[in-house]
Amino acid sequence: MTQAVDPSDDLRTHRGPSPVVRPYALVRGRTKPTGDSLDVISMAYALRMSVPDPADLEPEHLALLRRCAVPMSVADLASTLDLPLGVIRILLADLRDRKLIRIHRPRAEPLTDIRLLREVADGLRRL
Amino acid sequence: MGYDDFEDSAPVAVKILIAGGFGVGKTTLVGALTEILPLRTEEELSGPGTGIDLTTGVETKRTTTVAMDFGRITISAGLVVYLFGMPGQERFWFMWDDLSHGALGAVVLADVRRLADCFQSIDYFERRNTPFVVALNCFAGSRWHDDAEVRRALDLDPHRPIVRCDARERESSRDVLVTLVDHTIAAAESGARIKSPSGSRF
Numbered sequence: 001m002t003q004a005v006d007p008s009d010d011l012r013t014h015r016g017p018s019p020v021v022r023p024y025a026l027v028r029g030r031t032k033p034t035g036d037s038l039d040v041i042s043m044a045y046a047l048r049m050s051v052p053d054p055a056d057l058e059p060e061h062l063a064l065l066r067r068c069a070v071p072m073s074v075a076d077l078a079s080t081l082d083l084p085l086g087v088i089r090i091l092l093a094d095l096r097d098r099k100l101i102r103i104h105r106p107r108a109e110p111l112t113d114i115r116l117l118r119e120v121a122d123g124l125r126r127l
Numbered sequence: 128m129g130y131d132d133f134e135d136s137a138p139v140a141v142k143i144l145i146a147g148g149f150g151v152g153k154t155t156l157v158g159a160l161t162e163i164l165p166l167r168t169e170e171e172l173s174g175p176g177t178g179i180d181l182t183t184g185v186e187t188k189r190t191t192t193v194a195m196d197f198g199r200i201t202i203s204a205g206l207v208v209y210l211f212g213m214p215g216q217e218r219f220w221f222m223w224d225d226l227s228h229g230a231l232g233a234v235v236l237a238d239v240r241r242l243a244d245c246f247q248s249i250d251y252f253e254r255r256n257t258p259f260v261v262a263l264n265c266f267a268g269s270r271w272h273d274d275a276e277v278r279r280a281l282d283l284d285p286h287r288p289i290v291r292c293d294a295r296e297r298e299s300s301r302d303v304l305v306t307l308v309d310h311t312i313a314a315a316e317s318g319a320r321i322k323s324p325s326g327s328r329f
Contacts, residue, residue, distance in 0.1 A: 023169060039229060041140040041209055071137035075166055075197055075209060084169035084192065104137050111141065111231050112315040116206075120141060120231065121308040123202030127160070127301045 023087045026060055031086065033093030036105075038074050040085065043104040044092055045071040051100065064091055068101050142209040143304060144227055145196070146252070147236035148244025152264045152294035153212040156236060157196045159300040160210065166197035168222065193219055208304075215244075223251060232258035232311045234303055236294065239263055239272050242280050249281060258311040260288040262303045 024031070046068040051057060060083065067077055078088040095101040107113065145153045157163055169192045196212030211226050213219075213233075227233070233252050237245040245261070252259040261281065263272075272280075274289050283289070290306050292299045 040211070040226065041142050041229075043137045043140060045137060073140055073207075073209065075211075076164075076199070078168075079164040079166045079197060082165065084167050086169050106140055106142075106229050111229065111311065114312060114315055116139065116141070117231070117308060117312045117315060119206055120202065120208060121305055121312065123206060124200070124208070124301055124305050124308060127200070127297070 023084050026058055026083075027087055027090040030090055033089045034097055035093055038089045038092060038103060039106050040075040041073050041106045043071040043073055043106075044068045044077065044095075044101050045104070046101050047099060051098075057094070057098075058091070061091055061095060064088070065095060065100055068095075071104065138205050138207045140207050140209060141231045142211060142226075142229070143307065144211050144213050144230050144233040144257075145236060146213045146233050146245070146248040146259075147215060148238070148241060148248075149215045151215075151236045151238050151241075151244060152266075153215070153236055154196045156234070156262075156264075156292075156294040156300045156303070157198045157210050157212050159295060159297045160304070161198035161200050164197045164199065166195045168193050168195065193222065213248075215248075227252075227255060227257055230257060232260070232307045234307055235259055235261050237261055237263050237277075237281075238266060239277065240266075242277070245281070249283070258307065258314050260290060260303065260307045260310055262294075263289065263291045264294045265291050 044064075046065055049065065049069065051062065051065070054062065060081065063081060064077060067080060072080075074085065074088060074092065077092070078085045081088070083091075092101065092103065096103055107116075111117065145156055147153055154163065193214050195214060196210070198210040200208040200210070202208060208231075213223060213226055233248070235245050235248045235252065249259070249261070261277070261283065263277065277283075277289055278285075278287075288306050288310050290303055292303045294300055
């Protein structure tokens, strides 16, 4: 008897102890994302959850999209889906190209927003 | 719900870097503050310094996998602090620019018995004008050095904070981060960007 797979399941639970394909096979050998570079703390969030042409996307794209239902950082996504940062960046850029997600860039360098910095300092003191 | 609402609800993220030589306690410090989450990056070995163009064919393309210490401290629903332990070995140098761009600042963790191990980190953050503090991880049995002696040995500016910590202790590690953020605030308030007093330490 077959069992229905919950589409929201973590990819990792289906993949076993080690990946069958090297991560870069997922992105067909590409090593650079399209468009602007993505910071590790850039926040990605889904613009819509319905995909017009799911066939031209990998299951990892769809898993990423599901995770982005709430804003998620690039680093959190890489950690949660257990994929290298470089691969996550390429997959996210693919989703951005298809207008499925939007990416919110972090504050510009240098960080000089005193109010924000004080909020961080006060928050850390409370730890 | 409009999509702009998502943007409004996106938390503000800041990142703090934990640098220092191999085995100095970076993982311990991150682990004392928060759960360490698995994070890896797989990068092409084609950065400056390899001297060989490795991108001419797939068969010659080589990648290296690097595991990083990564932690997340949720200050509030709207503010998250990310900690990144920067891989210390020289062959991972290519990742530093990527990680340090836009960082709030850096903690350079040092062991007084092996101060030279943190020279590269200090040089790097001075060159980039990234705010940083030096945290001396006081291992049991490590000889006491006074701050002036350490400052001289590391050729640090007089205003650069030097703190002592025990990276195994949560409160001690937290105080290091607080010192860093206070230092970043002071730097932002004075508007003075800190210049390296001299060239490389080598």
